[in-house]
């Protein structure tokens with residue numbers, strides 16, 4: 021595992037030391053990237069070592085040579101299956117529902133909690149659309165740390181139950197993740213909490229970058245043509261793009277055409293789609309955000325400027341579809357592929373159909389669609405959207 025060289029601001033490039041816990045850039049409040057000296061990990065021999073090491077380094081920790089030198093707090097996150105579609109020859113689904121706590125949030129929180137433990141932090145706090153709360157609660161429990169969670173009161177029930185069962189302090193908020201974020205910000209100093217908010221500490225990006233390493237390795241160390249990412253705060257998108265830059269620096273992938281990054285949202289909350297269409301440098305707050313894809317209900321992502329740069333640089337695009345179209349895709353994939361997607365994952369499958377029909381992509385393009393969470397975490401939300409009533413006891 022490499023030592024961290026420094027943390028570098030994504031906006032003004034200022035650097036700060038990782039010797040003590042950091043939040044955002046002290047100069048401009050931009051999100052911080054972890055930078056290493058990757059010299060020792062470069063080249064094909066080091067790349068081949070990954071598979072040989074995997075017995076001792078399970079899940080995403082197979083990439084320990086490009087992750088911080090820290091003792092992992094792990095529950096088995098990462099190295100999730102790539103499922104081939106039965107109907108679309110060039111489509112694979114990255115099944116992130118196979119992670120502990122049933123979502124890709126496990127990756128970022130595993131690393132953030134490992135680092136928190138390393139720094140000796142005791143009391144952590146997070147605003148969450150739901151899955152990050154469950155993941156923080158689980159990893160905090162595994163590490164023996166305190167988790168303080170703020171999430172909307174109408175989160176999928178599973179997120180509430182899991183957080184309670186892991187022993188977190190759960191605060192249900194009459195509002196959105198943005199309101200939850202404000203509450204954490206107001207109280208953290210007085211309470212002595214360390215804020216693990218999306219993109220306000222450097223290690224959630226760093227954990228989620230492993231999705232980029234994995235999809236490239238699982239495709240035989242080659243890039244696909246496009247990656248569909250259900251986007252709320254955008255941590256995974258930002259993390260994967262960082263991974264691609266590192267993979268090229270390491271010589272683990274042939275530098276060339278990186279995948280088109282596709283930001284997927286719901287028409288009920290699509291600040292990134294609007295900002296991209298308007299060629300803006302940042303997003304504007306989406307009023308009255310509402311969608312059954314709870315993880316996409318982020319009205320003003322903190323890292324909007326980074327995502328817009330990535331969309332531009334990758335030749336990608338941003339797509340929003342109505343919840344009815346997302347639900348129809350969810351049903352389609354369940355019935356015809358045997359895959360029970362989360363609503364967020366179904367936004368990606370729906371967006372794939374959309375971009376195929378619009379001609380943005382062709383059927384011969386190899387694409388990766390992210391199912392960011394397990395469909396089973398959303399039985400209440402999906403049943404309601406699909407009009408499946410709970411049978412009464414007499415039935």
Ligand SMILES: Cc1ncc(COP(=O)(O)O)c(C=O)c1O
Nearest residue numbers: 151252253254255315364392393
């Ligand atoms: C299942 C699921 N998909 C996608 C997202 C959006 O993730 P990000 O914040 O990395 O854009 C979330 C966030 O809560 C989520 O829970």
Ligand SMILES: [Zn+2]
Nearest residue numbers: 029032045048
């Ligand atoms: Zn800065």
